[in-house]
Structure formats: C-alpha cells, structure tokens
C-alpha cells in the first residue's frame with residue numbers, strides 16, 4: 001500500500017516536473033497515433049462513404065470483411081506488417097522496420113477498417129435521407145460521396161476520435177513492428193508494458209495516468225461535438 | 235436564360251408501377267402541357283407520390299412510358315422536385331440554395347442563390363444552419379432551392395402537409411409566384427381549398443387509376459362523376 005502511494009507520488013512528480021523521457025514518449029505516442037489516424041482516414045472515410053452510397057456486386061462481402069477486420073487483434077496486424085517490412089519481406093528494401101513509420105503503418109492498417117465500418121454506419125442514415133434529393137439534383141455517386149463526408153462531418157469526427165482512441169491504446173502492433181526502442185520507438189503503451197514487467201511502477205503509472213487523461217479528453221471532445229451537432233440540428 | 239427548346243408536353247402512356255407484389259399504378263394515360271398548375275388529387279394511398287416520383291425519374295415504371303419532348307439527358311436539369319418532408323442539407327441556408335446551382339454549373343451561383351432566398355423571404359436567415367429553421371421556413375427554402383434552378387417543370391409533393399395556416403399561405407403564395415414565372419407546377423395536395431386556389435387543371439387518382447381529369451373550375455363546380463363528387467364532399471376516403 002505504502003509502495004503504491006509512493007509510486008503515485010513519484011508518478012505525479014514526473015508528470016508535473018516535465019520529465020524529459022516521459023514527455024518524449026508521450027510526444028511520440030501522439031505523433032504516431034495521430035499520423036496513423038490521418039493515413040487511415042484517407043482510405044477509411046471515402047471507403048465508408050462509398051459503401052453507404054453505392055450498390056455494387058460484392059458490396060456485402062466488403063462490409064462483412066470490414067466488420068471482421070474491426071476485431072483484428074493488434075498483434076496480428078503487427079505481425080502482418082512485420083512480415084511485409086522485414087528485410088526479406090516484399091517492402092523490406094525501404095528499411096522501415098523498427099522505425100516510427102512502421103508503427104504508423106501498423107496502426108493505420110489496424111484502424112482503417114474500423115474507420116470505414118463506423119463511417120459507413122454513420123453515413124448510411126444520412127444517405128437514406130439525402131438519396132432522393134441528391135438524385136433529383138442530378139448528383140451522381142462521385143458528387144454524393146464528398147457531399148456525405150462533408151455533411152456528416154460531426155459524426156465522422158467522432159469516428160476519427162474513436163479510431164485515435166483505439167490506436168493510442170493498443171500495444172501489440174507497435175510492439176511488434178516498433179521494437180520498443182528507448183528514445184526512438186518507445187510509446188506509452190509499450191513503455192507501460194516494459195516498465196511494469198521491470199517493476200518500475202512510477203514511470204508506468206505516470207504514463208498510465210497520462211494515457212487515461214488522453215482517452216478521457218478524447219471522449220469529452222466527442223461528447224462536446226455531439227452536443228454542438230445537436231444544437232445545429234445536424 | 236433558358237434555351238427555347240422545351241421538354242413539355244410530357245406524355246404518359248400506360249404507366250404502371252408495381253412494388254412488393256402490389257399494383258400501385260394500373261396504367262395511366264395523360265399529357266401534361268405548359269401552363270397553369272396541374273393538381274393531382276386523390277385519397278391517401280391512391281399513388282400520388284409514386285406518380286410524381288415516376289414522372290421526375292426517381293422511380294422506373296414497371297410498364298408503360300414517361301415521354302418528354304426532349305432526350306432524357308437534357309430533361310434532368312429542366313425539372314426539379316420538392317419532397318413532402320423537405321430535405322435540408324446540414325449546411326447553412328445559403329449553402330443549401332447554392333448546392334444544386336453549383337452542381338448544375340450555373341454562372342454566378344452565389345447571386346442566384348441570394349436572389350432566390352430573397353424571393354421567399356429568407357434573405358435574413360442566409361447564414362443560419364438550415365436544419366435549425368422552422369418547418370415552414372424549411373419548406374420555403376426547399377422551394378427557393380428548386381426555383382433558383384429555373385426549372386421548366388417543378389414537382390411538389392404535398393408541400394403544405396404539416397404546416398400551420400400562416401406557413402401554408404406563404405407557401406401557396408410562393409407556388410403561385412413560381413407558376414407565374416413560367417414554370418409548370420405539378421403538385422399533389424390533400425387540401426381541397428388549396429387545390430381550388432392554385433389549380434389550372436386537376437387529375438383525380440383513385441386506386442392507382444386516373445379516374446377523372448379536367449380544367450379546375452369545371453372539375454370543382456360540376457364534378458364529372460359521382461365518385462369525384464363524393465371525393466370533393468369528403469365522403470370518399472379510399
């Protein structure tokens with residue numbers, strides 16, 4: 001109990017005192033996960049919108065596959081990217097394995113299906129409402145997709161936040177492709193896992209508290225967005 | 235502004251529509267000409283909304299044909315439709331009016347959109363989110379948005395169905411102005427007083443068939459059939 005109390009006190013000290021190693025880890029975590037969300041959004045949001053708007057052969061199969069991929073275990077995603085990026089793999093010549101770029105790729109692969117599936121869900125209600133009116137205006141799918149993405153922007157921002165939350169909280173993928181190299185590829189989750197196993201509870205706790213703070217802030221932001229959207233009748 | 239070629243008259247021949255195993259329209263034949271508004275009347279479920287959607291091209295007939303005087307590609311941009319529940323894009327009032335104008339590649343869309351808003355008395359609300367408007371204001375915005383396109387034909391599906399008397403009157407004035415500006419209005423309503431005020435001619439749909447049609451005044455003054463008379467008395471609800 002006393003140890004725990006001490007650990008908490010030290011953890012607060014690290015956070016408040018602006019410990020350089022701690023903030024480096026936090027900074028890298030945010031950079032990696034935000035980049036991963038940005039990359040995944042470029043693919044996931046349009047894909048979700050296309051699935052909401054267009055009816056084509058194989059559409060159902062894509063939706064089923066996306067829903068299955070939503071539950072993809074992060075270590076498996078990490079393993080696949082590892083195999084692709086490893087020196088003997090097809091993308092090995094880029095030398096990306098055990099770099100932050102590899103971590104961005106792994107997280108992006110992990111959350112792109114989540115963004116696509118959530119975006120499809122968020123936009124199909126909107127499409128239901130808009131379909132006849134947009135057809136009446138003479139807007140084909142190529143116009144309908146950007147229209148839906150823009151008009152569904154509040155809902156889609158919540159989708160992005162969900163993706164960010166998932167990326168920032170996962171351990172397995174970044175551990176496998178990043179290697180948890182101190183000062184280079186060590187992020188919050190991998191540091192927590194390592195420090196806990198080493199018995200260095202204060203650093204693990206400090207990171208855990210920051211991570212929880214980030215997750216709480218993301219949820220508060222999502223809630224605030226929903227309220228703004230509701231006020232605008234969106 | 236508009237090219238001289240016209241997409242009217244619209245010829246409807248043996249028009250059928252079936253869905254879910256039910257025959258909703260059972261072979262309609264009529265022609266729509268330019269001129270005063272055509273009001274499509276009939277009890278609930280007679281097929282009025284389905285007919286408008288078929289004419290506008292949102293549904294495909296399961297039999298018969300809808301024939302415009304121009305090729306299909308040219309007709310799309312010459313007609314517009316306002317739905318019973320106006321569809322408000324999640325944007326400002328002005329952006330709603332702009333959307334179809336930009337899509338249609340109109341020159342100076344901003345000016346045209348602002349002008350259209352002014353015509354329906356919404357200029358002061360241009361920057362507001364459209365979905366925060368009242369029901370009557372939303373319907374006026376939907377009318378402005380369609381009117382701005384200067385369509386040759388405008389389909390209106392019960393534009394005052396859920397509005398209070400004051401909003402209803404405003405909408406009727408706008409519809410009359412649209413018709414006076416040279417657009418052919420084709421409209422459904424269950425408000426017989428409104429039909430008398432606006433109609434140039436009347437089509438009466440019963441059970442998916444065109445039961446009667448004629449110039450409005452004659453239709454209301456001396457209904458052509460016993461069933462038409464019963465409908466006008468309010469005795470025929472199905």
Ligand SMILES: Nc1ncnc2c1ncn2[C@@H]1O[C@H](COP(=O)(O)OP(=O)(O)O)[C@@H](O)[C@H]1O
Nearest residue numbers: 253254258276277278279280281282283284285
């Ligand atoms: N897409 C559809 N599939 C099956 N039935 C439909 C469809 N659209 C309309 N109907 C049915 O067709 C009939 C006519 O509908 P509608 O045109 O909306 O009537 P109204 O004259 O009241 O506008 C109704 O019985 C309705 O339930």
Ligand SMILES: [Mg+2]
Nearest residue numbers: 282283391392
């Ligand atoms: Mg109807």
